[in-house]
Structures are given as C-alpha cells and as structure tokens.
Amino acid sequence: MRKKSAQSYRHLLSLYATLSQVNQAILRVSDEDALYRKICHIATEFGHFRFVWIGVADPARQELLPVAWSGDGARYLREIRIFLHPDKPEGRGPAARAFHTGKMQVVHDFFNDLRTAPWVAAARRHGFQSSIGVPIARGGQNIGVMSLYASEKSYFGPPEQRLIREMALDISFALDYLDNEQKRKAAEAALENTRQKLTLLLDSSLSTNKKHDPLDIMREFGRTALSLTGGLRCSYGLFDQDTLTAERFQNTRWEKDPEAAGHFSRLNRTDRTIVRTPLPEEGAVLLRLPVFGFSDHALGFVELVVSGDQLSLDRDMPFLSTLLAQNGVSLENAFLVQALSRSESRLRVFQKTFESSTASLCICDALQPDFPIIFANDMFFRLTGYSRAETVGKNCRFLQGADREQKSRTEIREALKAGKAIRTLIRNYRMDGTPFMNELSLFPITDPDGTVTHYLGIQNDVTDTLILEKNREIASKVFDMASDGILITDSENRIVLVNRAFTEITGYSQEEVKGKNPRILSSGRQDAFFYQTMWHELLANGYWQGELWNRRKSGELYPEWLSISTRKDKNGRIENHIGIFHDLTGVKESEERIAFLAYHDPLTGLPNRVLLRDRLEYALRQTTRTGKDLGILLLDLDGFKNVNDLSGHHVGDLLLMEVSRRMAGAVRTSDSVGRMGGDEFLILFPDLTGLEELSSIMDRLLEQVRHPFEIEGHSVTLTASGGVTLYPRDNAGIDDLIRHADIAMYSAKNRGKNRIHFYELSMEQSLRSRETLKQELTRALQNGHLHLLYQPQIDIRTGVLIGAEALLRWFHPDGIRLPADFLGTIENDDLSIELGRWVLGEALRQHLQWKQEGQFFRIGVNISPRHFGSGVLEQDLKNLVDVRGIEDLSGLELEITENTLVSDLGEVQKTVRACREMGVHIAFDDFGTGYTSLTMVRTLCPDTLKVDQSFLRSITENPGNRSILESILKIGQGFQAAVIMEGVENARELRLVREIGYHCIQGYLVSPPLLPSQFSSFLQTWQTGRRWENLENPP
Known part of the structure; x- marks a missing residue:
C-alpha cells in the first residue's frame, strides 16, 4: 500500500511539472500547430508518459486525424484508425467517445477493455497498459482529443485525471485566446485598410487631376483599383470617341499579364451595370466596371480579377464607385484636350498591332499604279530577309525572282482586277535566294464608298508543312513500293494492312489476309518453342528478328528474314505489330553460288x-x-x-x-x-x-x-x-x-x-643461277660496270655517218658479256625497265656531248617489249628532258622488235604517237623475221626499217632471201622509211646489197662496236681518209 502511494505521488509530481510547463508554453506559442507539438513533447518529457498524441476531427472523412505526437508510438499511429461514426468498432473507442461526450475516457487495463478491442494488438506491440482520452474544445465546441498512454495498468487515478483535465482546459483556453487575438488583429487591419484606401482615393484624385493622357488616367485607375481590392490583375480600355460602337480602342493591356487578351469588344457602351462574373477555375471573381463621364456612353471599361476570399462588395464598392466617378470626370476632360490628336494615336495603335503581329503582314496601296507596298511588319522582314528600305515602294512580285511561270500569278492578277480576296500558294524567294512556299492571303480594304483603297497581304511559310505532307506521301509510296514484304497487325495480332511486296512474295492479297492471324503463313518447320522464344523477346524488348521458313499461297515453302517491332500508345500498351520480311530464296541461292565460287x-x-x-x-x-x-x-x-x-x-x-x-x-x-x-x-x-x-x-x-x-x-x-x-x-x-x-x-x-x-633437281639449280645473274646485273648497274658501245651506220654512196646503234656491254670480272648472255633472264622482270632507263639516259648524254663537239647523228637504242608496253616510257623520256636538261630528243631513235608490235596495237600506236610528239624517231629492228604486217607499217609509219642480217648470211643457201630483201627495200621506199642492212661484214656482202639497191649499212665491214672515245677517233679517220671508197677493196 505504501509502495502504491509512493508511485501515485511520483505520478502527481510529474503531472504538476507537466502542467507548469504547459502553462509556460501557452504564453510563448503563437499558433495552434506549434502549441499541439509543444504539449505532446512536454507530456512525454515531464509527465513520463509512454506516448502522447493529439487528433483533430475531420468532418468530411468522419475521422480523428493526428496533428501532433511524441514518445514511442509514431508507428502505432500508422497502424490504427479512429473513426467518429459509432457504426464502426473503431468509432466506439475511448477517443471517439471523449470527442462526442465531451467527457474524459479512462482505460485502466487496455488489453481487457471492450472499448479498446480494435487496437489491442498494436498497443501490445508498443507496451501500452492504460490510457486516457481528453476532449479539446475551441469556442465551446469539441474539435479534437488528446490521448495519453502509460506502460502500467491503472495509471490514471482520480488525482491524475483531475490534473489532466486542467491541462485540457488550459489547452482550450489557449486556443480561444489565439482566436480572439486573430480577431483583434483583423479588426485593426480592417481599420488600417480603410484608412489606406481613403488615402489611395485621395492620392489617385490628386494624381489624375494632373494627367491629361486618358491612358495614364486609366493606368492610374487600374493601379488604384488593384490596390483597393487586392486584385490579381486588371485590364482596361478606352473607346474611340468618334464612334458609337465598342469595336476599337486606344489601348488594351493587362497590368500583371501583358500577353493576355481583353474582352472589351463585347461590351455595351450604354450599360452602367457593374457585372460580377465568377471565375471558379481561379477561385476568383471578374468585376466589369464601366467608366462614364458626362454623357450616356461609357468612356472605357475596367476589368478587375479579384480573389474570391478578398472580395467584399459592402466594403469595396463604395471605394470603387468613388474611384469610377472621379476618374470619369478626369477622363472626360482628358478626351476634350486630346480630341485633335486622337487619329494619330489610333494610327500608332494600328501600327504597333501590325508590327507586333506574329504573322507576316504587308499593306499595298491599291490607288497607286503597280500596287506598291507602303507598310510591312517585322515578321515580313524576318520571313523574306529584306529590310524595310528594300521593300517599301515595290510590288510584291519582287519576291518571285525570275520564277514567272507559276499558275498562281494569274490567279492573283485576276483577283486584284476584280477587287476580291484570294488565298493561294506561290513560290517566293528570300533575299539570299532560298525558295519558300508562301500560303498567301490577300484581303481588299475599302472606303465608305466601297472603293478598294488597300490590300492586306498575309504571308505564311508552309514549306515545312508541304515537305511533311510530301514525306507522308513518300512514306506511303515506300510502304507500297518497298521490295520487302510488310504486314501490320493490331493488338490482337490480326492483320490490318499489307503491302504490294507481301502479295508478290506470299501470293495472298490484302483482302485474303485482312483480319486473319499471320499463322496462315506458317510452314510448320518451326516448333512451338521457337515461337514462344520469339514472342518472349518481342514482348520484353519490343523487337525481334531472325530467319524462318514460311509457306506461300501456292504451298511452296520459302526462307525469309523477318523483323518484328511493336508500336505502343502513350500509356505503353501495344497497338500494332509491324513485320518486315525479305524473301531469302535468292540469298540462299547466292550463298550456294558463293560457296561454289569459294572453291x-x-x-x-x-x-x-x-x-x-x-x-x-x-x-x-x-x-x-x-x-x-x-x-x-x-x-x-x-x-x-x-x-x-x-x-x-x-x-x-x-x-x-x-x-x-x-x-x-x-x-x-x-x-x-x-x-x-x-x-x-x-x-x-x-x-x-x-x-x-x-x-x-x-x-x-x-x-x-x-x-x-x-x-x-x-x-x-x-x-x-x-x-x-x-x-x-x-x-x-x-x-x-x-x-x-x-x-x-x-x-x-x-x-x-x-x-x-x-x-629435275638441275632445273632448280638453273633457276637459282638465273636469280644469281639478276642480282649480279643489278649490282653491275649500280656500280657502273655496264657500258654502251656504238656501231656506226653509213651511207655507202657518200660515206656520210647517218647514225649509230648503242649496244650494251657488261664488263664482268670474267670477261665482257653480250646482251644475249643476260637480257633473256630479265626480259619479264622490272629490272629490264630500270636497265632501259639507264641506257636511254647514257645514250642521250653521249649524244649531247658529240653534238657539242660538232657531230650530229641519230643514236639508235633498243627498247625491250616490257619497257615499251609498261606505260612508263613516255614519262621516262619527259624526265630526261626535265631532270637532265636535254632539250632536243630528235637525235634519239627507238628500235622496237616485232615482239613489241604483236602486243596491243592500239597501245603501241598511242606510245609511238607520244614519242613522236617529243621528237623521237622510231625504227623496226630485225624487220622481216617475225609477224610484222604491212598494216603495222602503214599504221605506225616507222622512220627506219633495220633488216635482220640472217637474210644476208643464208642468201647462198636460200636464194629466195634475195627476193625478201628486195621486197623489204620496196616497202621502205613506199612508206618513205630509211632501210638499213644490218650485219654487213665483208666486201662480197657489200657488193650484194649494192646490187639489190641498199645504200645504208651497219656491220663489222665498217666498224665493230666502239667505246665513245674510240668512236670519236673513228670519225676522224673515216672522214679524212675517205675510207668508204675502199670498202670493196680493203687493204
């Protein structure tokens, strides 16, 4: 018993401390939410309650909603609901009863009280053993309940209940105090508001009396009206004073939203009624206030949008009426002062409207010849790229450039002639030359007599729109003309559309497949698992592609590559499946062909x-x-x-x-x-x-x-x-x-x-020998072991030196090697071209030296078939001219064999022509031994025919050789080509060629091939000793 008394004593001490802290908090807190939070915190901190919360009734939901809490029970609030309606068990608990009865509800044993049955499980989890619910009143009405929970049974005895009731009364007192304080402040604010509005009216009256611009007066009126009513926005307008209709205004504007449009064009100028129109979407009211002066027609209107909870007609209408009256007088006086300048103001308004329009506008003078442009707005200049100076005074057709064949030009002329409006499409050009499609609208403007005085032109660039329409048309054509088959199904996978290629590939028409499932094409070669996998991937990723076999209408199976994608609506639901497939029959055949070609x-x-x-x-x-x-x-x-x-x-x-x-x-x-x-x-x-x-x-x-x-x-x-x-x-x-x-x-x-x-093994050894020979020849070329010898060519009638053939010799360590020893080895190798370049350069160098010494004759150089047909000979000759400075190639004669001539005759002719253009002469070497035809001689027109010595050697054994030599001589004479007999080695052969008619010879009878120094000595003895006269009788 003593222990229980001590425990109750501690409870009371805690509650007294709590009550004291609550009273202090009431003095400091200025709003109810803070008060609730503070009370809960004090109760748990000083009263040592396990959990405290305050709930406020929500009449609409019929539920007690927590607004503040403290202690170990926040989760408890999320687990429970307390209704105010007694039909539900949760509406018959201690808190609901305290709210409805206004009496404190005490629960001594939470787990065994029928009132707390719906919340026992939650309370058990949080350790609540007993509780108390205290109603909270405000203005004499219960508005909520404060609930306190203890972790021991029978915590709330009569002393504790008394102190908690006092705490609840203190809270109600504090709420009433807050309400009274708010009312006092509202009264003071209302009084101050009235004073401020009277001051505003006085200031506005003084201000408007000093203004002579009606717009300034209306602007001041708008500002004052907004201040008087606490309005959201204000629009105002003034009627033209030279018209009795409400169709035109000097100005219209929103004070806080300049882009919004006014409603003045619908107003009645004789109606003095102040119209009040609710704006429920804004929670506001629109006041339409006519402004009258001394006449029966309104000078203007003001529209005020005022928040619904700020509007009080009894409070604000006297002020607004006074403001309307004083501004009406000020406006009337201002209109009298500005009557003469009204037309100019009206013109500025129209001009501003024109210039600020988002449409491209221009005005043409219909009374002047050629309908010149007298005005255009900024959008016109932005659209066309022309400046004002480049536009005003011109006819609109300057935008058509040189494009004069458009049908719409005729339509425009006819409309202008008839004075009618027209809307047409015409191609115009910007200043930079870029075209644009102009949707042009022309409207006639007439005077009171009906005469067309002006035309208003509205231009609209519809280029992108036309392109979009064209693209749609193209897309439709692409769909129908695509080589791949396309089918589109709905969300139920029923075919809704197919293209032409689909019909061509499958054999089914649009009518035959529309509304059917694509499985009508199934070949049966894919199992159920294949299609399950396909649909799983399609639904997961929105896309699937792969190869499969389908069946045509004819029953024929065919392979195809199929791509399926989904099209979804804005909510993510599939609307269509789009399948695009390609017949792989040809591809398969190509693959087989490729596989064949691979081997x-x-x-x-x-x-x-x-x-x-x-x-x-x-x-x-x-x-x-x-x-x-x-x-x-x-x-x-x-x-x-x-x-x-x-x-x-x-x-x-x-x-x-x-x-x-x-x-x-x-x-x-x-x-x-x-x-x-x-x-x-x-x-x-x-x-x-x-x-x-x-x-x-x-x-x-x-x-x-x-x-x-x-x-x-x-x-x-x-x-x-x-x-x-x-x-x-x-x-x-x-x-x-x-x-x-x-x-x-x-x-x-x-x-x-x-x-x-x-x-045989020896063959490989021979091949290695040839490779060795090529390597040695390359080194010989690089190390200067190759030399040119020159064998003279003589006219035996006069002894004149007509030329010399350059003959290659290899000064090898084992002895001098002739071309026959090595040229055959490299005839199909690029080394032959490199060797040919060296021979050309060396021969021309020597020719230039002899020319400088006063000796001029041609030097013949043998060109290999590979070099001649390589395509680089022409460039090699040009390089000799450019790099070595050899100005004249007329002293060079290229000797080509019949092996060269039997290649592509067109390419040979092209190369010969290029050489001749550089002054080079052409000789056919070893003529008569191969397949050279008269066609080649006639086509290529050689400068020289060099007859092979074999005809001369075997003439005794083969008498027919004489006829051949005679024929060759006649060919040369017929084509005006020099003919040289090669290989004349003795007096007998000389007499024979003379008998046949040959005058030019080359051979050992005259001289063997000589080094350049020896050749110079030969020339001196040949000419001074007149050696040609004794060739048939050598010493």
Whole structure:
C-alpha cells in the first residue's frame, strides 16, 4: 500500500511539472500547430508518459486525424484508425467517445477493455497498459482529443485525471485566446485598410487631376483599383470617341499579364451595370466596371480579377464607385484636350498591332499604279530577309525572282482586277535566294464608298508543312513500293494492312489476309518453342528478328528474314505489330553460288587454288596408303596474251572455257583439272600405274590444246607448256611440289614450248643461277660496270655517218658479256625497265656531248617489249628532258622488235604517237623475221626499217632471201622509211646489197662496236681518209 502511494505521488509530481510547463508554453506559442507539438513533447518529457498524441476531427472523412505526437508510438499511429461514426468498432473507442461526450475516457487495463478491442494488438506491440482520452474544445465546441498512454495498468487515478483535465482546459483556453487575438488583429487591419484606401482615393484624385493622357488616367485607375481590392490583375480600355460602337480602342493591356487578351469588344457602351462574373477555375471573381463621364456612353471599361476570399462588395464598392466617378470626370476632360490628336494615336495603335503581329503582314496601296507596298511588319522582314528600305515602294512580285511561270500569278492578277480576296500558294524567294512556299492571303480594304483603297497581304511559310505532307506521301509510296514484304497487325495480332511486296512474295492479297492471324503463313518447320522464344523477346524488348521458313499461297515453302517491332500508345500498351520480311530464296541461292565460287574458278567452273590444295592434300594421304605415284602437272598456254591483245579479253575468256572443257575430257575421271589463275592450270593424277600411263594422258592434253579453236569467228591456234613432278619420288611438301612443277614448266618454255618436262633437281639449280645473274646485273648497274658501245651506220654512196646503234656491254670480272648472255633472264622482270632507263639516259648524254663537239647523228637504242608496253616510257623520256636538261630528243631513235608490235596495237600506236610528239624517231629492228604486217607499217609509219642480217648470211643457201630483201627495200621506199642492212661484214656482202639497191649499212665491214672515245677517233679517220671508197677493196 505504501509502495502504491509512493508511485501515485511520483505520478502527481510529474503531472504538476507537466502542467507548469504547459502553462509556460501557452504564453510563448503563437499558433495552434506549434502549441499541439509543444504539449505532446512536454507530456512525454515531464509527465513520463509512454506516448502522447493529439487528433483533430475531420468532418468530411468522419475521422480523428493526428496533428501532433511524441514518445514511442509514431508507428502505432500508422497502424490504427479512429473513426467518429459509432457504426464502426473503431468509432466506439475511448477517443471517439471523449470527442462526442465531451467527457474524459479512462482505460485502466487496455488489453481487457471492450472499448479498446480494435487496437489491442498494436498497443501490445508498443507496451501500452492504460490510457486516457481528453476532449479539446475551441469556442465551446469539441474539435479534437488528446490521448495519453502509460506502460502500467491503472495509471490514471482520480488525482491524475483531475490534473489532466486542467491541462485540457488550459489547452482550450489557449486556443480561444489565439482566436480572439486573430480577431483583434483583423479588426485593426480592417481599420488600417480603410484608412489606406481613403488615402489611395485621395492620392489617385490628386494624381489624375494632373494627367491629361486618358491612358495614364486609366493606368492610374487600374493601379488604384488593384490596390483597393487586392486584385490579381486588371485590364482596361478606352473607346474611340468618334464612334458609337465598342469595336476599337486606344489601348488594351493587362497590368500583371501583358500577353493576355481583353474582352472589351463585347461590351455595351450604354450599360452602367457593374457585372460580377465568377471565375471558379481561379477561385476568383471578374468585376466589369464601366467608366462614364458626362454623357450616356461609357468612356472605357475596367476589368478587375479579384480573389474570391478578398472580395467584399459592402466594403469595396463604395471605394470603387468613388474611384469610377472621379476618374470619369478626369477622363472626360482628358478626351476634350486630346480630341485633335486622337487619329494619330489610333494610327500608332494600328501600327504597333501590325508590327507586333506574329504573322507576316504587308499593306499595298491599291490607288497607286503597280500596287506598291507602303507598310510591312517585322515578321515580313524576318520571313523574306529584306529590310524595310528594300521593300517599301515595290510590288510584291519582287519576291518571285525570275520564277514567272507559276499558275498562281494569274490567279492573283485576276483577283486584284476584280477587287476580291484570294488565298493561294506561290513560290517566293528570300533575299539570299532560298525558295519558300508562301500560303498567301490577300484581303481588299475599302472606303465608305466601297472603293478598294488597300490590300492586306498575309504571308505564311508552309514549306515545312508541304515537305511533311510530301514525306507522308513518300512514306506511303515506300510502304507500297518497298521490295520487302510488310504486314501490320493490331493488338490482337490480326492483320490490318499489307503491302504490294507481301502479295508478290506470299501470293495472298490484302483482302485474303485482312483480319486473319499471320499463322496462315506458317510452314510448320518451326516448333512451338521457337515461337514462344520469339514472342518472349518481342514482348520484353519490343523487337525481334531472325530467319524462318514460311509457306506461300501456292504451298511452296520459302526462307525469309523477318523483323518484328511493336508500336505502343502513350500509356505503353501495344497497338500494332509491324513485320518486315525479305524473301531469302535468292540469298540462299547466292550463298550456294558463293560457296561454289569459294572453291571453284568463276570463269571455267574448275577447282581453284583452295580446292586444288585440299585435293592435293587428300591425294598425298591416299598415295601414302596405296604406294602408287601421284603426278602434279602445271600447264601454261603459250601465246595466250597475244590472243587477249589482238582479239580482246572476251575471246580470251571463251578460249579459256573451251581449253578447260577439252582438258577435262582428256584426263581420267579420277584426275582433277583446276585453274590456278590466268592461263595456268594444275592437274592432279592420283594412282598412276606407271610413266607410260602419265605420258599418254599428257600427250592427249597437248594435242587437245594444239587443235585449232573457233571462237566467235576467230580461228585460234595455241600450244601449251607444262612441268610435272611425281610424288613420292619427289618427296616434298605441297608448296614445293607445285613449285617444282612450275620450275619444270619454265624449263619447257625455255626449250621451245609445246612440251612437258619432268622436274629435275638441275632445273632448280638453273633457276637459282638465273636469280644469281639478276642480282649480279643489278649490282653491275649500280656500280657502273655496264657500258654502251656504238656501231656506226653509213651511207655507202657518200660515206656520210647517218647514225649509230648503242649496244650494251657488261664488263664482268670474267670477261665482257653480250646482251644475249643476260637480257633473256630479265626480259619479264622490272629490272629490264630500270636497265632501259639507264641506257636511254647514257645514250642521250653521249649524244649531247658529240653534238657539242660538232657531230650530229641519230643514236639508235633498243627498247625491250616490257619497257615499251609498261606505260612508263613516255614519262621516262619527259624526265630526261626535265631532270637532265636535254632539250632536243630528235637525235634519239627507238628500235622496237616485232615482239613489241604483236602486243596491243592500239597501245603501241598511242606510245609511238607520244614519242613522236617529243621528237623521237622510231625504227623496226630485225624487220622481216617475225609477224610484222604491212598494216603495222602503214599504221605506225616507222622512220627506219633495220633488216635482220640472217637474210644476208643464208642468201647462198636460200636464194629466195634475195627476193625478201628486195621486197623489204620496196616497202621502205613506199612508206618513205630509211632501210638499213644490218650485219654487213665483208666486201662480197657489200657488193650484194649494192646490187639489190641498199645504200645504208651497219656491220663489222665498217666498224665493230666502239667505246665513245674510240668512236670519236673513228670519225676522224673515216672522214679524212675517205675510207668508204675502199670498202670493196680493203687493204
């Protein structure tokens, strides 16, 4: 009993401290929310309650809503609801009863009280054992409840209840005090408001009496009206005083929102009623106030938008009426003062309206000739790029530039002639020349008599709009003309639209598939899992693409590449599926073709290098198992390049195809014929029984190639050269086996062609020797071991030196080497071009030196077929002129052989022409020994024909050579070409050529090839000793 008394004593001490702190808080707090929070905090801090909260009734929701709380129970408030309606269990608890009865509700055992049943579980979690609910009143009415919770049962005894009731009364007293204080301040504010408004009226009256501008008066009126009413915004307008209608104004504006439009054009000038119009969307009221002076017509109107909770007509209307009256008088006086200037003001208003318009406007004078522009606004200048000075005074057609053929120009002329309005589309041009499509509207303006005095033009740049429409049209055409099939389905996956390509690919028309599911195209080759995966990805990502098989209307299956995307509405719901597919039938065929071409030659269809290598690898493995020989033959066509050059590449391709067909027919079925490239073929002979079998097959191959070909009217005769090696006798790898066959083929070509050689080790040694020779020749060229010797060419009638042939010699450590010893090795190598450049440069250098010494004659230089046909000869000659400073090339004669002439005649003619333009002479060397035709002589017109010495050497054994020499001489004379007989070595041969009629000779009878220093000495003795007179009788 003593313990319980001590506990109650502590409770009372805590409550007294709480009550004291509450009273102090009431004196300091100035608003109810702060008061509630402070009370809750004090109760938990000083009263040691477990949790305290204050709830205020919400009549609309019929619920007690927490406004402040303190202690361990914030989560408790989120877990419970307390209603004010007794129909619900939550509306019959202690708090609701305290609110309705105005009496304190005490709960001594929270867990076993029927009133607290709905909240027991939540209270148990927070340790609430007992509670008390105290009503809070305001102005004599209960507005809420304060609830306090303790962590022990029967906490709230009669003493505690008394102190808590006093605390609730103090809170109600504080709320009433706050309300009274607010009313007092409101009364003081109302009194001050009245004083301020009277002051405003006085100040406004004094101010407007000093103003003579009606607009200033209205502006002052607006400011004063806003101040009087606490309005949100104000608009005002003044009527023109020379009209009795409310159609035009001097000015209209919003005081706080200049961009908003007024409503004055709908006002009645004789109505004195102050109209009050609610604006519920703004929570405000629109007051329309007419301003009258001494007449029955309003001078203007003012529109005030006033917040609904600030408006009190009883309070504000007397002030507004007084303000209206005093401003009406001021306006009347101002209008009398400014009556003379009203027209100018009106003009400024129109001009400002024009200039500030967002449309491109211009006015044309219809009473002047050619309808000149008298005014245009800023938008017009911005649209066209012209300035005011460049526009005013001109007819609008200057915007049409030189574009005079537009149909709309005629329509505009007819409308202007008839004085009618028109709207049309015309192409105009900006100042910078860029065109724009102008949607032009022209409106006539008439005077009171109906005469058109002006035209108002409104321009609208619709270029982008037209482009957009065009793009839409193009998109529609693209949809219909696209080569890919397109189908569009709705959200239920029913087909709504297909394009032309869809019909062409599937065979189904739009009418046949509309409203159906795309599964009508299903081929059955994809299983359910395929489509499940497709739809999962489509729904997850909005896109799917892949390859699948579908079925045409005909039943034919076909592959396609399908891309599906979704189109969603603004809420993210799928509206359409768009499928675009491409028929892969052709692609599949192309892939098969590409796969074939990866291993076959596209021209002949024979296996290519890749497939040949695979087959060779396989054949080598087979040979290892069987122990039989494998033959590898590399076959090259002789003279195939000439066929291309003379008959064209088309004929060459057809020839290769026919050669391939013949070769395939000449070998065994187990053999492989493939094309390595160009005119080179590789043939594999597996499982050979002996060399006789191989030789027999190779003979057939050569015979098939030798047999004439008839290709599109061309009769072509070919031979072939080949090299063959045998595995495992030649126990090398794949690359070396092919290389050995190539070496043997090279040997066959060097031995006369039209044959096949077996590979021997010595052939490779010979090839290495040739490479060594090329390297030595390169070093000789670099180290100055090459020299030019010169052999004179003489006119035997007069002894005149007509020229000299430059002959190359290699001063080798082992002795002097002639061109025949090394030029054949490099004839197909770029080294021959480099060597040719050196010979040209050295010969011209020597020619220039002799020319400076007073000796002028031509120097003949042999040009290799490779150099002549390389395309660089012309540039080489130009470089000699530019770099070495050789001004004159007329002393140079290029000697070309018939091997050069049988190449592309057009290219030869082009090169010869370029050389001649630089002054270079042309000679045909070894003429008569090859295939040079009269057509070539006639086409190329050589300056010199050099007759090969072989005709002279064998003339005794072959008397027909004399006729040949006579014919060549006649050819030269017929084409006005000099003819030189080469190789004249004795008096007998000299007498013979004289008899035939030759006058120009070259040979050892005159002189052997000489070094430059020796040649100079020869010239002196030849001329001073008149040696040509004794050539037939040498000493």
